[in-house]
Every structure is written in C-alpha cells, then in structure tokens.
Amino acid sequence: MKIAVVGAGPAGVRAVEVLVAAGHRPIWIDEAPDGGGRIYQRPPAALRRNARELYGFESTKAAALHGCLDRLKPLVDWRPETLVWHIHPGRKTLYMLNGGMQATAAYDAVLLCTGAMDRVIPLQGWTQPGVTTLGAAQIAVKAQGCAIGHRVALVGTGPLLWLVAHQYAKAGAQVAVVIDTTSLASLAAAAPGLLRDSITFAKGLYYMGSVKARGIPTVHGAIPLAIEHDETAVTGVRFRDARGREQRVACDAVGMGWGLKPESQLADLAGIPFDFDPLQHNWLPERDATGRTPVASHYLAGDGASIGGAAVAELAGARAAWAILQDAGRAIDTAAVRRLDRALARQRKIRAALERAFPFPVRLAADLADDIILCRCEGLRAGELRAAAVSDLNRTKALTRTGMGRCQGRICGVAASEVLAAAVNQETATLGRLRGQPPVKPMPVTSLPAREHAA
C-alpha cells in the first residue's frame, strides 16, 4: 500500500510515526529543508541552539517531535524541499517540484498536513518594508536570531500576539507597544472555557503578564488606524484606544496578525468540499474527527484542515494515520485510538473558547478605507473592489483581479471577503470562497521538464 503524507509539522510527524510503527514506508514530503512545521521550525545548522532557549514552554514537545522526525526520516521516502503543486484525486497522484525537477508520486491514500499561515487585515501602510505578519516576526527571532526592527509594534489579536511579544522581550528586542484589537471584556467572558485547560490558560496569562511586567505598553480593544512611514522605514503606528482617543507610538517595524488560517489549497484541489465555519469565521475543508473526508482515500490533519494548534495537530495526525490503516483493513490499536479521540474532543472545547476569546474583528476588515491596498500582489485598493462588488467572491475576483496575483489570494482573501460582504450587505458565507487553482505556489516555466516517477 502506497501512502503519501504531505507536510512534516506536528501532524505529519505523528502520522508518519503511526504508519511506520505499523510497518509502512510512506512517501513524506515537505516544502522546507527540514521538518517541524512553522511552530517547531528549526534554525539553519549554523545558528542552531538548544531547544529550551528556542521554544520556551514548548521545548520538551519540540525536542520530542524533532527526535521523532529524525528517527523516522531514514525509515520513509523522505522528500524535503519539495513543493506539491498539484494533486489529482482521480489518478491518485501528487505532482511535485524539487530543485527545478518535476516528479510525480502515485498513492493509495494521502494525508494532507499542510499547516497554516497568518490571517491578516490590511492597514494603511501595511505593504511597506518593515511590516510583517506576527508569524514572520516570530520566525525572524526563532530561526534567524533577528528582530524585525529596533523598536517593534505588535498589532492584532490571539495567543500568537502575546507569545511573540513575550519572545521579543525575552530575546532582548524592544517592543514599543502591543495593540490587541480584542477587549479585555471579551477575553474575560471566555475565561471559563479556557479554564478547561489550565495549562493553555496559564500559558496565555503568563505571556500577557510577562509582557506587562516588563513595562511594555499594552492596549486592549483598540482599533489600528495606520502604519506611518517615510521613504525608507516605518516611523510609527496610529490607533484609537478603547476610549476613542487617537494615539501614536513611534516604531520602526510592525508585526500584525489576527489568528491563523489553513493552507488548504491541496485539500481544495483534491476535490474536498468546504464549509464556512462560523467559529473560526473561515472556510474549512470538510473532514470528520478522524481526519476522513468525503473524498475516499484523502485525509486531513492539523492546522491545514482547521486551526487547532500544535497539540491538536499531533493528536489529529496520529488519529488520521489510524483511520488510513483502518480503512485499508489493517489492525488498529483500539485503545490508542480511543485515547486520541477523547483528547481531541477535549481540545475542541478549549479551541472553541479560544476562538471566542479572540474573535476575528470582522468590522475592521469590512470597514477598510477605500484607499488602502487590499490585494498587495495586484496593488488593488479596497475602493476598487467595492466599486465592482457583486454577490459572488469569485466573480468579483474576475472583475477586479483581487486574489489573482502571485499569492493567489492567500493574503487578501479573508479581508476581500469581508469588504465584499459589507459592500453587498450579505453574509460572508453566502459569497463563496476563492477556489484553489494549480500550481499551489508559483512554479517556474522550464524546458523539457525532467520527470521522475516515485514508487
């Protein structure tokens, strides 16, 4: 039986661990040079440091996952630095690009663990050098030993906002201000749900407390107004605080993000239907608690299917691997599966509370000023989308080029949906979603593409 696993983050690692233990040798593909995913991304060898220092609270988990990853690599068909640019569910074939070479891999079952990226809302000035996502700010410090600037403002909401602030402060970077668009009241209302997992809650409070204890200015329930800049650099961030007062803080870099969104392009190309999830306020591929999807032989796990974080991804990856084995008629460890199912059920409740604690600020996206760049690839402004708005996101894309650039709507898609929903006065969920089209990421035009067929 040929099994393919796409992605070597927490979900992929734990899935492959189960598959290898059951005697399989899957093909295992990751776009990065090494596994670990984004959360446990390892720095290049030249600046590798101890896990404790890199991952803080998560260092034990990180070390365990990396250990597992390294142990598994020789036992599988490991394909790092390989982009899966297309999947054909009928042929059960992956189309891959590695170092300019084309290759295909046939599978009997495939597990997609494609991870997530930041969910962003454009702001005035957000395309300027010096402005990055929160995820980028974190990668800079964790994988490159750099801060995104000398004086960094962090804007957005969600656990990542406070984690990055904490990591920056701890690494010796200067955090100018943390601007959380969620009010303290909303956070307090969600606290009972978060208490289900006292560790998650304690960590969250710890990061927030750590940031405040270091005397870093923090604002809750604020509305960011603009990132100010001159020819070469960011100069400050303007926002309106919860009391309606406009404020400005000087800084030379801004990290921004409002939670995460799945990188679900391959699930889309595999023909898996999507539903609008009101809790995450996003389109998610259909899958059940075991990772099975309506498309037979195609499984999903981790943040690429639904945002749950690394702990959930590890559980979901292992669970989906068992589903693959069970569907292939192989023996499964029912006790292990039961434990996974129970743990996943518990995590779902915690996740729901987290989503309620840090809700996506729909109005902030919907109310983008006309002159703000919405689609940074195509240089399209919010007003241009409004002027051409029709009650269908893909048609509006066709008319305006929103989401037609190099990133294929990864960055602007969320905000474009909200701007459009407000413009036509309809619910976001009724307008459809930007559909995935191959290639998943830009692919160079090359002559006589060399082919290789993996077993």
Next chain:
Amino acid sequence: MTIESDVLVLGGGGAGCSAALHLARRGSKVTLLERGLVGSQASGVNYGGVRQQGRHPAELPIARRSREIWGRLKELVGCDAEFSITGHLKLARNADEEADLIAYLDTARAYDLPLRMIGRNAIHREYPWLGPDVVAGSLAPDDGSANPRLLSPALAHAARAAGAAVHEQTEITSYDRLNGRFVLKARNGAEFRAPILVNMAGYWGGAVAAAFGEAVPIEPLSPNMLVTEPTTYFIKPNLGVVGGNIYLRQIPRGNVIVGGGHGESDPAVPWSRPLPEVTLQNFNYALQLVPALAGLHVIRSWSGIDGQMPDHIPVIGPSRTTPGLFHAFGFSGHGFQLGPAIGAIMSELVLDGHSDVPLEAFQIDRWNVQPAVREA
C-alpha cells in the same frame, strides 16, 4: 412563477448576452437564462484572443462583422473589455507550416482580411525575442485580444439596461413546446414561456437541440490555460502557430497568458480543470516560441467547457425540426471573438427571418445524425 417573453435566449456566454442586447435594443421582450453567472464557461475562461486570422472561410464574414463591433464595444456597452489591437502573429516552425501560412493569404484576400507575410529574415529582425525554430510569420494587424472575464458581464449589463431580463443561477431542467410556445422549467421552480427560443448554450446546446429531436455530434472541449507572474512588457502581438498547439499573449500589466492542448471536464457538474502534463508540455511549446519566458513563474492555471463539433465550426441557424427554435452553439474553442456578431446575427434571424451573413456551412443537419435523445 411564470414569465412570458417574446424571445428566450438560453445561455449567458458572450454570444447569448449579445443576442439579448441586440434583441432588446430592437424592442423585443427578451429573457436570458443562465445556469450559473454569465460568462462562467467558454466565454469567460478562454484565452481572450480577438482573432480573425486562420479562421475557416465560412467563419470569416462573421469574424469581420464581429471585429467591427469589437472596435465600438465601448460605445455599445460602456466597457471595452480591455480590447486592444495588438495584431495577431501566426508563426510557422518549419517549411510545411510556412506553406500553410502562404496558402491562407488567398483566403484572407477573398474576405478583405489584411495580412502581412513575414519571411525568415524579417521575422527575427522584427521580433528579436522569437526562438530560432520560428521560420516565418503572418501578421493580422487588425486582430488583438481582450479580457474574457469582462465581456459577458459587460454585454449582460448593457442588455439589462436595454430592457432584457437576465436570469442568472437559473438552470433549465425541462424543455417543451406547447401550442406554439416554448415552455422551459427551471430548477428553482420558475417557468419561462415564449414563442421563440434561441439556443446559445455552448456545449450544453447539444442537449437542447437533442431535446427537440436534432441531436448533433458534440463533445466537451476544455482549454488548458495558464498565466504567469508579471514581467516587463515585450510581447506585443497575440501569438499563435500553424496547427494551434500553443498560443500566448502578454498583457500590458506584464502577465503572459498561455494556452494549448486540453484539460479535463465533467459537464454534468459542471467542472473542469487543466491537466498537469499538458501544462508542462505547454512550457516546452511556449519556450520554443519565446525562449525568454524561461524562469518566469506560472501563478495560476484553469480551464472551462466549450462544445466541439467534428468539423470545428459551430451550429448556427434555424432548427430543422421546430419552428421558432434557433441555434448558435458548438463554437469549438474559438467563439470568443465571434460572440458579439453572433448576437447581432441571431437577432436578425429572429426578427427579420434572415441575415446578410451566409450561414449555410453551419446548418444543424449537416451530419445527418439520426434523431436521438441525449441526456440533458
């Protein structure tokens, strides 16, 4: 809900929207029925070539008339659909293909289509970015390209403004003719009645014809399209080749649009997608024409569904079985340029009983297919 009209136009592609516009402008009470959104299939996803050169002689009078409409599209519908006169340069890659280009010059002359043959030396002087395999070219200076995503919506908008009713998201599930009136029922429960039905439903037009006892040998056709990231604008003419296995053009924003070969589709859904091996093959063909495209990144690929006839020209004209029924479908992958004129011609067939454009070659009964019921 029953909606009465003078004319029902079935299919909201460029041709159908143009028919609705022309009929409405002449005072007909016209209702356009479209399963999805206007311009969702062949008209909206095609390459965007506004090309007369290389067409079947029977299509040239229509193409000439359509080119005239393209030239005044902005006045007609308030939007030029990014129509731009870039010239169409058809290239030969060997002596046989060159002979083919030369042979076509007589056809073009007969229909007053200006063409300029460019020989082996001149072609590389005039277009220094062409690859060494190119041996000659034929330039149609009046041809060009447009943005297919914009044409049908613009025509539909103008049709509405002229009084036509445009019903999108209206899938027709049954076709009848009772007491001289067509009765079409939609999945959403609506019923549409009119004495005239114009079938402009692309690939699905075959099923409509079959429903009225005149089945035709039509097959789905899905172009394999891709677009690159933007780069410096250097390819002005719309490029094609003898044999048609590759075509490419660059828009002034810098993106290069490349088509060639076919993807896969399921018209019942409808669903279509390019095929990866065809996309990769197109890289080779494109690089043979323009080596400088090497290393440029493809950012998206797509397909759609058109109807292909065995002789690669459409069905146009009155039904042979049913009074009041007219057909224009099966444009076989090259209907985008023709769409605006087809609408005008169909309005003439409906309202005047004839058109000055000769249509004999497009008769629906040209295959002598036995009437057969095809699934809708």
Next chain:
Amino acid sequence: MKLLRLRDTDRPRLALTLDGKPIEALDGDTLLTALLAADAVFLRRSEFGDGPRAGFCLMGACQDCWVEVEGTGRVRACVTLAVDGMKVRRG
C-alpha cells in the same frame, strides 16, 4: 526596513552582492535576513507602482520577497539560504 541581529553574530562571514554592491552576511542567514540586516532597505518594487516591498510572511506564502540570484534564477529571499559569493538583484 532594517532587521536587528539579537544573537549568534559570531558566525562565519559570507560576502554577497546586491545589485553590485557588497553585502556582508552570516552563515545561516536567509537571503532576506542577509539583505535586510544589511542596508538593503527593500527587496523589490511592486509592479504596479505601489512602492517598495521587503517580504511579509517569511514563510514562503505571500510571494512578496522575490529576488534574482545570478546563475540560479528568481527565488523567494525568505526561504533561500545565503551562500558565499551570491550575486543578488532586486526582484
């Protein structure tokens, strides 16, 4: 934009060029880090006149850090490791 190096600055030096100008990088830097920790300020310009860009996501998703490496072609600076002698042009 100027990245601030917080640690591990004792790594081996690499010599690159950006549009012909020398850039000093450290072993283990991505091209994005190497250029923006030096004085590059930006990596590319929007094709549509919307000013300079210097990447955004640092994880190969936003496609806003493309640069050209002589002999290699166009690459995303955020997921490409700097190598001694690389000649880089803004994308």
